[in-house]
Amino acid sequence: MAEVNIKYLAAKLKLSPSTVSRALNDSYEISQPTKERVVAMAKELNYQPNPFARSLREQKSKTIAVIIPERINNFFSQVIDGIEEITQEYGYHLLVYSTHENVETERKIVSYLLNGRVDAIVMSVSSQTKKIDHLETVYSKGVPLIFFDRICQEIPTTKFISNDYENGFKATIHLIERGCKRIFFLMLSKEISIGRERLRGYQDALKKFGLPYEENWIVQCSQSEEANIKLIAKILYGLDRPDGILASVEKLAIATYHAARETKLEMPKDFKMVSFSNMKIAGLLKPSLTTISQPAFEIGSEMAKLLMKKLTKPNQPAFENKVIQMPSQIDFRESSN
Amino acid sequence: MAEVNIKYLAAKLKLSPSTVSRALNDSYEISQPTKERVVAMAKELNYQPNPFARSLREQKSKTIAVIIPERINNFFSQVIDGIEEITQEYGYHLLVYSTHENVETERKIVSYLLNGRVDAIVMSVSSQTKKIDHLETVYSKGVPLIFFDRICQEIPTTKFISNDYENGFKATIHLIERGCKRIFFLMLSKEISIGRERLRGYQDALKKFGLPYEENWIVQCSQSEEANIKLIAKILYGLDRPDGILASVEKLAIATYHAARETKLEMPKDFKMVSFSNMKIAGLLKPSLTTISQPAFEIGSEMAKLLMKKLTKPNQPAFENKVIQMPSQIDFRESSN
DNA sequence: CTTTGACCCGAAATCGTTTGCATCAAAAAT
DNA sequence: ATTTTTGATGCAAACGATTTCGGGTCAAAG
Structure with a gap:
């Protein structure tokens, strides 16, 4: 398991970790030859930056939570396929949770996600969800949130449904x-x-x-x-x-x-x-x-596009409070x- | 977003972060009264430990990757339900990936997971997978790996299939x-x-x-x-x-x-x-x-039980090289x- | 000859936890 | 009365990355 980290890489290259980091992130401060040397060595040693160190420092996880009421359902499966299609390009990961139509499970899942584990949440609420204080908490914590299909009107964010x-x-x-x-x-x-x-x-x-x-x-x-x-x-x-x-x-x-x-x-x-x-x-x-x-697939991919825009571009506003309708067949x- | 972290909590309590950490983790070194005081305050301020800091320190993520060939498939959905049933109890999270039966996608996904992002991988290989060097890499890196249904015989680990x-x-x-x-x-x-x-x-x-x-x-x-x-x-x-x-x-x-x-x-x-x-x-x-x-559900839950045993108990051996058969109907x- | 600026790089702080070690008071043993 | 033990807590290092700040070099400009 002897992990190759940035320090090890730096030592090998007789450079400082900061330089290596910058080189890998293509910073303008690093000379072209050095960059190439670093990249080559990184590839050779198969260096993979530690996602947690990065997440800790950057305060973002490159992970999105998808919460659905049930898994054995073509609609939801297709939606997730649609989401993944887009997020994968951006290197985002998907945590998928099923509430099994149970509010208590839904509350528990949501509470796990309030500590920054995910950069955003996409969800379809359970059929039993009546009280929505747990969803309000998510919203008030500032975690980007999108609803689809089973939406929660009370939360002022973007929702995707069909007509x-x-x-x-x-x-x-x-x-x-x-x-x-x-x-x-x-x-x-x-x-x-x-x-x-x-x-x-x-x-x-x-x-x-x-x-x-x-x-x-x-x-x-x-x-x-x-x-x-x-x-x-x-x-x-x-x-x-x-x-x-x-x-x-x-x-x-x-x-x-x-x-x-x-x-x-x-x-x-x-x-x-x-x-x-x-x-x-x-x-x-x-x-x-x-x-x-x-x-379904389009609902997923449209949601993901909106998400990616918000998460990967600087100074994006919060999601508008509106309902986007996509026509059924x-x-x-x-x-x- | 003003996150309440352990330092803030410590300041509030006029204790050091280390004491707070130990109190929350129920260490024997901390007196009962202090523990209670800390736990109460943590609850009041709704303190949620930062998962990345913890993962970084502990070198584990409490996350498991599930890789399947396709999502719109009852079998795989049921398997995941089975896995989740068990892992949820232990507070583990599920990253779910679909390869869409594409080896290249499979390789890419697997490569994302070599940096410690997940504590284990459960997978069913794509129908196009012939060369298995990417799977060997996973194994040699020491990431616990379990196959099911579409198994890879060459990797010496536990596999779950039906008869x-x-x-x-x-x-x-x-x-x-x-x-x-x-x-x-x-x-x-x-x-x-x-x-x-x-x-x-x-x-x-x-x-x-x-x-x-x-x-x-x-x-x-x-x-x-x-x-x-x-x-x-x-x-x-x-x-x-x-x-x-x-x-x-x-x-x-x-x-x-x-x-x-x-x-x-x-x-x-x-x-x-x-x-x-x-x-x-x-x-x-x-x-x-x-x-x-x-x-399907049982295959999932059995795999998860095996995983949880390995991941939550100390000094567990690697998975045995064997095939477990569960009867179909x-x-x-x-x-x- | 000095100043400016472009260019390249390193030291150290930081993110939030956990933990080995040190500390220090009070109780127990000598 | 002195030493030892015990119990409760704090300090500081570590995990592995990014980034702020600053230092040094060299060429062009003043």
Whole structure:
């Protein structure tokens, strides 16, 4: 493990550590020949500067935290791919955390990150997050913070989402046009912004067409897959069962497939469904699923670009308090036809 | 941003930084009353030790790197969930990198990690990895290293895989029993260990049943989804097309679904398929897919347990040079019946 | 002949912790 | 009464990099 550090390098070259440092950082104070000599030797000895020494001195870590509610989810995976695409060019590293939709875990993770370990945080809040004092702490500590998808409106920073309202609206209209009269809305939690926007779109669409709807058509699901399947199956068994379903997140669409199987109901004959989902194989399901998919990769890369601008250029202002919308795409398939 | 550090804390308490440090680390040298006073003040001022100063001093980072070939893959996501489950308890952080199946990217990522940034590396090598000098460098530098799934046999460390040979064998026999005579094997690359083992199982099963097979039944696919679909479609259009397919990785099964659709062939009527896959919704596909799924979460958590033992206890030996097998599960579904 | 400035480099401080060693008072042992 | 032990704390060095400050050389300018 005999680490080769800058002092060792300096000794080898019969130079001082300061000169070596400057040479490696291409300082104007060092002569060309010396620079070359240093760089050559550094390469030969395979010198790698100690990241902690540097971080300590520079007060920055070249590391970004990404906090997501769950890992087994195409949307979030794609977003991270998008982020990495950009940050890798700049030599930044990604610490990835999953909250598993648990607020307590979220609070804990966030608290780990307040000591300068990361230069910025990119996050999508858990569905259970109601109190947001931990997020306010992050903001007030001055850690650059960006939200996406599940955003927290109260914190004045930049947020990236898709046109959720519009797509909730469009999807509902699509179902109405396909003849649905009793359209249910499945959501994870009232807390999350994304669900609320999609819900508003749904409600406004019904209103526009003068369709009545009842409170219990808005179904609050939980984190438990089994519980959700049971809940949805119960709804499908009911006398006043839906003829249309709008699932605000992918996992609820999946649960609905299982529930449909259990109740022996068939899409799109017995009811139709549209879901927000970034599943790649939506077209291979039985029946294939009509989806509204967000430009996940682009959301990730756009966020990263904004971050890199802020972190690598001097005198950058704080992130503006605004919401950036990136359009989703609707793919019509069998489940709603 | 006025950071509260140990010096500030010491001044407030009218103690020296060393005493404060020892008190916070619960050293026996410090009296109980002082300890309490220090801890109380630390809490009040919300003191968070600077991780870089600590890492620099301690020569360890409490960070582990996880390197995977792709993010949009249930198997890898589950593995990471498993790792995180354990490491989080110990206060370790996870740097996650994707190579996108690209060796050059893999080399670059690995080289970033040789400077002590991480205390250990957990990885699954890219399908293109043939030369392994970069991995040897990691090993020789003494960075604890564990492989999983796509392992590198040449490096003498602990590796975690599933019973791939056995399952390749079983899956093939299953297809044979279902009447298949011309079973093709789809693989990503000859380089990856996992593919080789599964292939051996396939070959031995055919041999056992005295079934002849031709070289071109072993199909080498690429990274491009489209190219794979075209390739498989071409095979399915062929006169000597397969009546059974064993896909050694999930993405090739997906490609086969698309190819089948293109060629208007139907599973399981025209050909049957079994795939290695950790897809959760294999049962919802049309037709539902017979899968061999690895205990991904457990693989992750077992690796993490081994790591934590090594990293948190004193005088731990290097990882043994051995392969740990964790049994997969086969779920028979329509695609092979 | 002195001054100026460009150029190249080194000593030492700094970032925030941890820790080996020194200190020093009080209690215990002689 | 003197020495030894014990317990609690402080001083200063270290970890490995960057950077401020300053020193020296040499050529051009005054």
